Amino acid sequence: MNPERAAACERSIAAPLPATSSSPEKPRRGEIRIADVIKIYGSEANGIRAVDKCTFDVPAGKITVVVGPSGCGKTTLLNAIAGFHSITSGTIHLDGKVLCGAGRPKAEPGPDRIVVFQNGALFPWKTIIENVAFGPIVQGRLTRRQAFDQARTMLAEAGLRNLESNYPGEISSGMRRRVEITRALMNDPKVLLLDEPYRALDSLTKSVMHEALLETFDRNQVTIFFITHDLEEAIFLGHRVVIMTTRPCRPKKVLTVDIPHPRDYSVLTAKRFREYLDETAAAVHEEALKAFAAGERER
Amino acid sequence: MELEPTYAAAQANLAPRKASATIPDSADHASRLEVAAYRVSQWLRSPRPYLMLVGFVLFLGFWYLAVEVWKLPRFSQMPGPTAVISEWLSPDPTYGLSIYSPEYYQHIWVSWRRVSIAFILATAMGVPLGLLLGWSQRFKEYVFPVFELLRPIPPLAWVPLAIIMFQGSETPIIFLTFLASFYATTLNTMLGVESIDVSFIRAAYCLGAKRQQVFWHVIVPGAMPFIFTGLQISVGVAWFSLVAAEMVSGQYGLGYLINTSYTMVQYPTMVIGMFTLGVVGYLTSAGVRLLGNYMMQWRARELAIGGER
Amino acid sequence: MAEVGDRASQAMRIISSTKFWRGALAIAIFIALWETASRADISRVPPPTAVAVTFKELMADPSYWFSWYLSTQRVFAGFIAAMLVGIPLGLGMAVSRAFYGTVFPVFEVLRPIPPLAWVPASIIFWPTQELSIVFVTFLGAFYAVVINVIGGAQAIDTRYYQAARSMGSSSWDIFRRIILPGTLPSVMVGATVGIGIAWAVVVAAEMISGGGSAGSMGGAKGGGLGFFIWNSYVGGSYTQIVVGMISIGIAGYISSALLRKLGELVTPWLREQ
Numbered sequence: 001m002n003p004e005r006a007a008a009c010e011r012s013i014a015a016p017l018p019a020t021s022s023s024p025e026k027p028r029r030g031e032i033r034i035a036d037v038i039k040i041y042g043s044e045a046n047g048i049r050a051v052d053k054c055t056f057d058v059p060a061g062k063i064t065v066v067v068g069p070s071g072c073g074k075t076t077l078l079n080a081i082a083g084f085h086s087i088t089s090g091t092i093h094l095d096g097k098v099l100c101g102a103g104r105p106k107a108e109p110g111p112d113r114i115v116v117f118q119n120g121a122l123f124p125w126k127t128i129i130e131n132v133a134f135g136p137i138v139q140g141r142l143t144r145r146q147a148f149d150q151a152r153t154m155l156a157e158a159g160l161r162n163l164e165s166n167y168p169g170e171i172s173s174g175m176r177r178r179v180e181i182t183r184a185l186m187n188d189p190k191v192l193l194l195d196e197p198y199r200a201l202d203s204l205t206k207s208v209m210h211e212a213l214l215e216t217f218d219r220n221q222v223t224i225f226f227i228t229h230d231l232e233e234a235i236f237l238g239h240r241v242v243i244m245t246t247r248p249c250r251p252k253k254v255l256t257v258d259i260p261h262p263r264d265y266s267v268l269t270a271k272r273f274r275e276y277l278d279e280t281a282a283a284v285h286e287e288a289l290k291a292f293a294a295g296e297r298e299r
Numbered sequence: 300m301e302l303e304p305t306y307a308a309a310q311a312n313l314a315p316r317k318a319s320a321t322i323p324d325s326a327d328h329a330s331r332l333e334v335a336a337y338r339v340s341q342w343l344r345s346p347r348p349y350l351m352l353v354g355f356v357l358f359l360g361f362w363y364l365a366v367e368v369w370k371l372p373r374f375s376q377m378p379g380p381t382a383v384i385s386e387w388l389s390p391d392p393t394y395g396l397s398i399y400s401p402e403y404y405q406h407i408w409v410s411w412r413r414v415s416i417a418f419i420l421a422t423a424m425g426v427p428l429g430l431l432l433g434w435s436q437r438f439k440e441y442v443f444p445v446f447e448l449l450r451p452i453p454p455l456a457w458v459p460l461a462i463i464m465f466q467g468s469e470t471p472i473i474f475l476t477f478l479a480s481f482y483a484t485t486l487n488t489m490l491g492v493e494s495i496d497v498s499f500i501r502a503a504y505c506l507g508a509k510r511q512q513v514f515w516h517v518i519v520p521g522a523m524p525f526i527f528t529g530l531q532i533s534v535g536v537a538w539f540s541l542v543a544a545e546m547v548s549g550q551y552g553l554g555y556l557i558n559t560s561y562t563m564v565q566y567p568t569m570v571i572g573m574f575t576l577g578v579v580g581y582l583t584s585a586g587v588r589l590l591g592n593y594m595m596q597w598r599a600r601e602l603a604i605g606g607e608r
Numbered sequence: 609m610a611e612v613g614d615r616a617s618q619a620m621r622i623i624s625s626t627k628f629w630r631g632a633l634a635i636a637i638f639i640a641l642w643e644t645a646s647r648a649d650i651s652r653v654p655p656p657t658a659v660a661v662t663f664k665e666l667m668a669d670p671s672y673w674f675s676w677y678l679s680t681q682r683v684f685a686g687f688i689a690a691m692l693v694g695i696p697l698g699l700g701m702a703v704s705r706a707f708y709g710t711v712f713p714v715f716e717v718l719r720p721i722p723p724l725a726w727v728p729a730s731i732i733f734w735p736t737q738e739l740s741i742v743f744v745t746f747l748g749a750f751y752a753v754v755i756n757v758i759g760g761a762q763a764i765d766t767r768y769y770q771a772a773r774s775m776g777s778s779s780w781d782i783f784r785r786i787i788l789p790g791t792l793p794s795v796m797v798g799a800t801v802g803i804g805i806a807w808a809v810v811v812a813a814e815m816i817s818g819g820g821s822a823g824s825m826g827g828a829k830g831g832g833l834g835f836f837i838w839n840s841y842v843g844g845s846y847t848q849i850v851v852g853m854i855s856i857g858i859a860g861y862i863s864s865a866l867l868r869k870l871g872e873l874v875t876p877w878l879r880e881q
Contacts, residue, residue: 346706346709347709350706350709350710351709351710351713353710354709354710354711354712354713354714355713355714355717357710357714358714373733374733376732376733377729377732377733437630440626440627440630440631441630441631441633441634442634443631444631444632444634444635445631445634445635445638448635448638449857450857451856451857451858451860451861451864452853452854452856452857452860453807453808453811453812453856453857453860454808455808455811455812455815455834456811456834456837456852456853456856456857457853458812458815458837458838458841459837459838459840459841459849460653460849460850460853462841463652463653463841463846463849464652464653535720538720538722539722539723539724539808541722542722542724542725543722543724543812543815543816546724546727546812546816547812547815547816553725554724554725557725557728558728558816560728561728561729561731561732566732569728569729570729572725573721573725573726573729574721576720576721576722576725577717577718577719577720577721578720580720580721580722581717581720584720
């Protein structure tokens, strides 16, 4: 990693809390308020209650990580925010405006809240650059040439320029994830919704991905809503960690991680990190046991 | 000063090998030829070609022995391989049909023409219909039941009705061939659309695409692999129906040839007809497959690298 | 008891859904169009009303049912033969690479020849007409079964073999407990496809050997449903043609449905939770 960033990381670990980000101020956007959201699949009487009176905030310009056992309903929340599912009751606000709620149970998917999917959703039949340029082109914001130019710049920024004319099937999954994030960022979204994006990667690749994500975040300051089952990943990445109960999910514990950004892997051995882990591991483990006993299956 | 990305070093190892800009294109071509030559030499070194040889020898050998040497009673009327091959290759064939006679090619051409017309029509109608059926739930609810109602009726059961409905002798045959092909194509296309991972569709909507754009950018390319598999099946089914239709009505064509040579007790010609059918059928199927590979470069490359699904 | 109640309520739910009514509406429109087209003499196809009348008449005619019987007999004979020969052959090819290398190329060379092209050869070869029709039916189903069996056996995850070996299984055990059950779903798929093909072939084979220029045998209504259709055409009874077509459609549908049910019974582990 480059020496400037390494130095910045060292400084931030040693710095007293709280510290604000070292990047220039951008107008804060992407604040999500989830209020009393309930989601029942099927009928009231004998449906599956995935989310039960869930309330928490996703602050703008920060990384919020939701941790919980498999099948607990966290993806349902993400899908509701993204506009793929409706909610049964409650409200979700985005930057003060109602995203979905009474009278409008389902939001419309759109480029202000872009999802990065668990198994990756780069279009296999388009080249990398066609994928990345896809958003602005279909929205009609840019011409093909303009979009390609911007795509090239963003790919270069992320260190992925060589891959431009490859197909997704030809590159590694780690690369694909990063391309997908780049594709999302091309559209300047308010919120980036990440649905366990690194679940299928090995831990070595994962650590590289984490640093890549943090670096991207430092550059863009986009609000990130991240779902995972991995507590260490959550504390390492997030400003705020929300620990969910098993199905039906609601916040069990909310942790504010006061380790300032930019962060690097040395955080993992820092004392403060271990302290946060201590605080939360018991809660997560308790829910994990409940989920196991209930026979929860992976999606 | 250019920002040095953090993972440039890792990237060098992860990025696929590409010919650098300084080496001209011909090097790419040469290496492709080398790869092909290598593969062939590997194939020759494996037991596969020899087993294949053994298989054919056994098959032909058994046929030869059964008819011409042991003269088994069951096989008494069958022509042996020597009779068939010599007839096929003879410049002056006993029954008037060999690779030297223009009639042979006429029959092949007529059959091939019928299949092509029927297949193209079936594809032109079946693919759009299948796409719509897969894409629009409402459309499927209206149209699919009617479709499914007629499907169990084998195409060949339509023969008399086709003869009644259409004038002339060509149209019924093409219609029958078309029917079978059409069903296979439509069904496979529809399945193809339905099997597209919903994440791709969702991703497109997230990125701001409208319904129509999702259809052209995601559904159509995403269903392509299934469509092409369906087309291969469809070609096979087309030949299947064509032969039956030709045997029952019409003039010229390989099916007709087989039937007439049977009635006229010209059995070697009959067998020639059968094998020609097999070869032509195989070639058309392979043609469709190659076209599919060409049009779906991304899939060919993905499979070549042993890519994950 | 609860199951019966469940099924009944399921049925009620289906009938009351919009999906059902949309489909029913479309079918009704289709039949109406057919009727008008026939009456207006646009197509020369007999109208559904006339077909329905003939259907009723034929249902009382024993020789109609005899045709059913004959065709069904041939289909099942050919189908079962295809399974009896095809499954071992397919499994053999999946298990032994040498066997595969020897047999598969010949198989692939013969496969593109449509089964119906074999009809005249079959008539020459087999002593009775029955056998010749059954043989052609067998061919049709045979290819589908073999291809599916090979595909299914090849798709068995190698880890199952490894797990079994590490627990001390012999080769015979592996065959019996892993390959056979593992291939079963594909066998059932092959069977369902095969029987569909078998019906298609039987109809044509009956038409060709009974009605085409390949010589005819059997009485006016004796040769099975395909023969029945052909004869109705020759005899100028167009409504009977349509009845025959519908009959075959029903027969084919029933056999596929039966096989699918059988498939579900035989592979309980595939049932969704």
